[in-house]
Amino acid sequence: MPPTKTTPKPLRLALLLYPGCMPAGLFAVADMVRAANLRAPRLVCELVWAGVDTAPVATWQGPTLVPSISLDRAQADAVLVPGLWLATASDLDAPLQQLEPVTRALRNLPSSTRIWSYCAGVLPLAASGRLQGVPATATWWLREALQARFKQVQWRFDESVVDGGKVLTAAGAHGHVPLMSHALAERLRPEEWRDVQQLLMLPRPHRMHPTLGGPELMSLTDEMLRRALLIVQRSPAAELRLPQLAEQLHVSSRTLARRVAAQTGMAAAQWMRRIKLRQVADALCESRQPLKRIAEELGFASEAGLIRAFRQATGMTPIAYRMAHA
Structure with missing residues (x-):
């Protein structure tokens, strides 16, 4: 029995x-x-x-x-x-x-x-x-x-x-x-x-790749960087440039780069790129949208460019990441 x-x-x-x-x-x-x-x-x-x-x-x-x-x-x-x-x-x-x-x-x-x-x-x-x-x-x-x-x-x-x-x-x-x-x-x-x-109505949590982790809006204590993060999230990836971001925040590029480094330990360009790739990772795990649509919505120049940047950061293609983490 x-x-x-x-x-x-x-x-x-x-x-x-x-x-x-x-x-x-x-x-x-x-x-x-x-x-x-x-x-x-x-x-x-x-x-x-x-x-x-x-x-x-x-x-x-x-x-x-x-x-x-x-x-x-x-x-x-x-x-x-x-x-x-x-x-x-x-x-x-x-x-x-x-x-x-x-x-x-x-x-x-x-x-x-x-x-x-x-x-x-x-x-x-x-x-x-x-x-x-x-x-x-x-x-x-x-x-x-x-x-x-x-x-x-x-x-x-x-x-x-x-x-x-x-x-x-x-x-x-x-x-x-x-x-x-x-x-x-x-x-x-x-x-x-x-x-x-x-x-x-709980969110579906997914394990974030270590290279995509980092500051969320609520965890940034620097008010300027909180505004910067929102601007980066809302801007097309292909159009992100440090001088333009600094201009929107009414500071010099050098000042902004120093603030980013002090708060996050990253270069400003790396920080902006990580924010956009984090948005890619969230979209991959929280939706069934095709990669081309994600690339368009987040403002990458091309699907191929998104794949290349994502693989450089995580060692994985976006589709492999979706299969592993969604």
């Missing part, structure tokens, strides 16, 4: 509340879990709202929430650490001091407990020591500060989601979406997860 396939044990997930945390992501995660449980239909994930203790927690520009249990008593299989608002990356001492109770609580969790975090919520996780020797990602604009302070972490800032085994991290203020998409997709059947995606 063939063995009976057992139903996986429900995951007990603690949503961690701490002073100053941004609660929107936690509410969104609760919605995703509720949809997954309804679609299964079985208990895929059990949620508990936890805190360092059970005292009311004042969230960032949101409601004061009351944890139902303290983290040390939650008996959670996994803990989700939400992001927090940071005004600057130049001084992490003050927020780390305020986050010390959270850091200590994470450090004291059993080694078997999985910890998930996104955006700047990775900061207390790194401070707890749970990321030592582990691959992880975080918000792009914290890159230099985190690399300097937590040298033993295997930082992968060009990846939106990094699974380090016992830790799962995601980049960006909305990192809870790809993070939970990764986690739930592992616990649901393909058709169940597809229905949850359609119900919640």
